[in-house]
Each structure stands twice: as C-alpha cells, then as structure tokens.
Amino acid sequence: MDPSTVELDRTLRQEGYRATGPRRLVWDALISASGHVTVEELATELAGQVDQASIYRALALFEELGLARMTRLGDRDAARWEPAHPDEHFHLVCTSCGEVDHHIGSLVAQIREHLDEGHGFEVDEVELVVHGRCRRCRGA
Amino acid sequence: MDPSTVELDRTLRQEGYRATGPRRLVWDALISASGHVTVEELATELAGQVDQASIYRALALFEELGLARMTRLGDRDAARWEPAHPDEHFHLVCTSCGEVDHHIGSLVAQIREHLDEGHGFEVDEVELVVHGRCRRCRGA
DNA sequence: TTGGGTGCAAACTCTTTGCAGCGTT
DNA sequence: AACGCTGCAAAGAGTTTGCACCCAA
Numbered sequence: 001m002d003p004s005t006v007e008l009d010r011t012l013r014q015e016g017y018r019a020t021g022p023r024r025l026v027w028d029a030l031i032s033a034s035g036h037v038t039v040e041e042l043a044t045e046l047a048g049q050v051d052q053a054s055i056y057r058a059l060a061l062f063e064e065l066g067l068a069r070m071t072r073l074g075d076r077d078a079a080r081w082e083p084a085h086p087d088e089h090f091h092l093v094c095t096s097c098g099e100v101d102h103h104i105g106s107l108v109a110q111i112r113e114h115l116d117e118g119h120g121f122e123v124d125e126v127e128l129v130v131h132g133r134c135r136r137c138r139g140a
Numbered sequence: 141m142d143p144s145t146v147e148l149d150r151t152l153r154q155e156g157y158r159a160t161g162p163r164r165l166v167w168d169a170l171i172s173a174s175g176h177v178t179v180e181e182l183a184t185e186l187a188g189q190v191d192q193a194s195i196y197r198a199l200a201l202f203e204e205l206g207l208a209r210m211t212r213l214g215d216r217d218a219a220r221w222e223p224a225h226p227d228e229h230f231h232l233v234c235t236s237c238g239e240v241d242h243h244i245g246s247l248v249a250q251i252r253e254h255l256d257e258g259h260g261f262e263v264d265e266v267e268l269v270v271h272g273r274c275r276r277c278r279g280a
Numbered sequence: 281t282t283g284g285g286t287g288c289a290a291a292c293t294c295t296t297t298g299c300a301g302c303g304t305t
Numbered sequence: 306a307a308c309g310c311t312g313c314a315a316a317g318a319g320t321t322t323g324c325a326c327c328c329a330a
Contacts, residue, residue, distance in 0.1 A: 013305090017309085017310090018303085018304050018305070018309060018310065019304080019305095020303080020304070020309090020310065020311080021303090021311095022310080022311065022312095023310090038294095039294080039295085040294085050311090050312090051311070051312045051313070052295090052312095053295090053296080053297085053311080053312070053313080053314095054310080054311055054312070056294095056295065056296075057296090057310080057311085070215055071215075072212060072215055075210055075211075075212055075219065075267075076320095078293080078294065078295095079215065079294085079295090092255070092259075092261055095264060101261075103255075103259070107251065107254060110250075111247065111268075111270070114247060115232070115243075115270065115272070119232075119243070119275065120274075120275030120278060121232055121241075121270070121272055121273070121274055121275060121278075122272045122273040122278050123270055123271075123272040124235060124270075124271045124272040124273070125270070125271040125272070126268070126270050126271075127215075127267075127268070127269045127270070127271075128251075128266070128267070128268045129267045130251070130255065130261070130263055130265070130266050130267070131263075131264045131265040131266075131267075132255070132261055132262045132263040132264040132265070133261070133262040133264070134260075134261055135259065135260035135261060138260060138261075138262050153330090157284085157285090158284060158285065158328085158329055158330070159329075159330095160284090160285060160286080160328080160329070161286095161328095162285080162286065162287095163285090178319095179319080179320085180319085190286090190287090191286070191287045191288070192287095192320090193286080193287070193288080193289095193320090193321080193322085194285080194286055194287070196319095196320065196321075197285080197286085197321090216295095218318080218319065218320095219319085219320090281330100282328105282329100282330090283328105283329100283330100284327105284328095284329085284330095285326105285327080285328080285329090286325105286326085286327075286328090287324105287325100287326090287327095288323105288324095288325100289322100289323095289324100290321105290322085290323085290324105291320105291321080291322070291323090292319105292320080292321070292322085293318100293319090293320080293321090294317100294318085294319085294320100295316105295317080295318080295319100296315105296316080296317070296318090297314100297315085297316070297317085298313105298314095298315085298316095299312105299313095299314100299315105300311105300312100300313100301310105301311085301312090302309105302310080302311070302312095303308105303309090303310080303311090304307105304308095304309080304310085305306105305307090305308095305309095
C-alpha cells in the first residue's frame, strides 16, 4: 500500500471517519492521476470498483480534511481535483495546448500581504487561475 | 433610454447582431443590479418580460462582445454576471457578511508582469477570487 | 421580405440525496 | 453488534438546445 494511503487511513480514523476500500481507491486514483482530474475521469478509472456517488462523497470528505482541493480551470468546465499541496499555488492554463501548470511561488503570499496591509482584509483562501499561452506555444 | 443602452444597441449592430427588446431589458437589469447577479435573479426581475433561456443567450453574447463578464465567487455557487469594467479587477468575498468587494488596483497587472517576465507565460485572462474577512467583520 | 432572435419545453451535464444493505470498528 | 459507508437509482440544480413563430433590418 502506498505510504500516502497509510497516511490517509490514519487521518480518517483520527477524525472519526472509517478507513474503507472505496476511499482508499479514490485516494490512490487521485494520487496517481498527477492532478487535475475530473470526477468523470476518476469514475472511468474506477469503473466497477467505486460508484460515482461515492467518489463525490470521498472527495468532499478529503477536501474537508484538507487532503484534497477542487478547482475550476474554466468557468464552464467541470470541477477538477488534486491532492492538497502544502505550498500555496495556482494554475496556469495554456489556451493553446491545454497544458495546466502548477505555479508555486510567492505570488499568493504577496497577494495575501497586499490585501492585509492595504485593505485590512484577512485572507482565507486565494483562488487564482490564469489563462494564456505558455512559453512553448508562444515560441512556436 | 439609458445612455449605456444606446451604446449596447450600437455595439450589437456594429457586430452584426440585432438590437432587440429582450437584449435591452437584460442589459438594463444587469446595469441596475450593481453587479454580481445570478441568472436566476435577473429572471425574477424580468419575469414575464424575458425568458430565462434568452437571458442566458443574451449574457453569453454580451460576454463575447466584451460587454459583460461572468465570475464564480465560490466553487459551488452559480455563475454571477456583471457589466465589463474597463479596469482589471477581482473580487474580495467576505465569508462573514457575504459582501463582495470589487478590488481595483495594480495587483492583476503585477501578476501579469510576474508571469511574463519570470516564466514566459503570456497572460490572457486572470481570474482571481479571494475569500476572507473584511475589515468591518474583522473588527467586530 | 428574410433570417436572426425569442419563448417554450425538453434535454443535458454535473452533482446531491434517500434508502436498504454491507462492512469497519 | 452498532452504525457509518456504499451502491443504486432517482432527484436536483444550472445551463443548453430544438423548433415554430415573431420581429428587426
């Protein structure tokens, strides 16, 4: 069993939830998907193993426990899920090749500071998605 | 007729679309709603005057023409519409009082620069929504 | 006059929920 | 043994679409 799956089990039990087969399967699929999966994609991956409703329920729980995060890359798109990343990050979506890049850096922290100092706004969550053309597509 | 409605008519015809009653009504409702309206709210406002399907179609057209913009303030919320603002801005959503503040400033431009210079990413659109507690709720 | 736009209703996608039975604790 | 979790199916939001009629150009 993947070490992070063991961690999942521990977190679940710690918070009073049960460590079940379906939850482990959803977690493993989420991890191995390398991020940005839709529920539909997970459901295809787990066809015959976990019901779609249970996938939704598992993901919602993971989010509540701070283990996963949901993002909408486009206003019209379905929700996409990824394991929670310790660093604050946001997404760069290339409108040309469709690639989604995790951008990790100080930018979110800067936004946080800017709003706190300049406006007295206590930032809780920053949702930032940037659309544009990545370096590769730009050069081509 | 509101001056901006006259402008709407001109833009529509300029782009080869027709200036119709329903479109004007949706536009007026959007303007007078002072931003962040859902389609449902517009539909209530325009009940008996414009069909919901036509509201969706009108808003999609306004967006295409650069006259309106759609934002999702929360991942689980319905889409919200506002007239396009010439300045780049983003939204501060207070989790306590629910107030939505337009934040106009250089932040979006800074993000743009940062990505362009540091990563060769040509920014097209920046979608930024920040959740937290506003100054008023924070003080209380 | 003509074809783009509208209302109406049905379809569609994504997500949530009710419930009986199963499996973790 | 108890009850939280699951699968299944049905319901629920929000949004889109097909089609006949209407009206702006």
